[in-house]
Amino acid sequence: MADDPAADAFEAALKPLWLRAQAGDEAAYREALVRIAGRLRPYLRRRMQGVPDDVEDLVQETLLALHLQRGTYDPALPVSAWMLAIARHKLVDLWRRRGRREDLHEPIDDVDEAVLASVTDEGSAQRDLERLLLALPVAQRLAIVLTKVEGLSVAEASARTGVSVAAIKVQVHRGLKRLAALVRDL
Secondary structure, three states, X not given: OOOOHHHHHHHHHHXXXXXXXXXXXXXXXXXXXXXXXXHHHHHHHHHXXXXXXXXXXXXXXHHHHHHHXXXXXXXXXXXXXXXXXXXXXXXXHHHHHHHHHHHHOOOHHHOOHHHHHHHHHXXXXXXXXXXXXXXXXXXXXXXXXXXXXXXXXXXXXHHHHOOOHHHHHHHHHHHHHHHHHHHHHO
């Protein structure tokens, strides 16, 4: 977003509104939410082309999360980055919910018996993964779980842990290298 004049203009207009809203200005708060919703719709529409009917619901869910999490906003950071991080989390939550819900509705007649036999293997694979991860130092294990298992970006993992982006990258690299060595030794 640093080289995007439209994004810079959006942030320049939004930040003073948001800061006034944080100070209790209701009109500024309403205007900020209108601007945020206007930015979220195309952002989410691009990412939800397969489910366009859910875009507005997710916009509203994100606005509600912004409202509930408004106390977590750091005035030293761009409002748009904070807003988009929350929107991304809501989008991931939607995909997870959707996946679980759609998995529940699979007709039992259409299930291949080979798949049923492999269900127990998933549990043992999960246990194997957990055992391998426990062999790693805590920093490497956390970095891998956040980025590779939970699917967070390096920047999101950095924000969640308070560790620099570079350190997260190094921990992931070293951890994956160590995991590969552990698997080879099995």
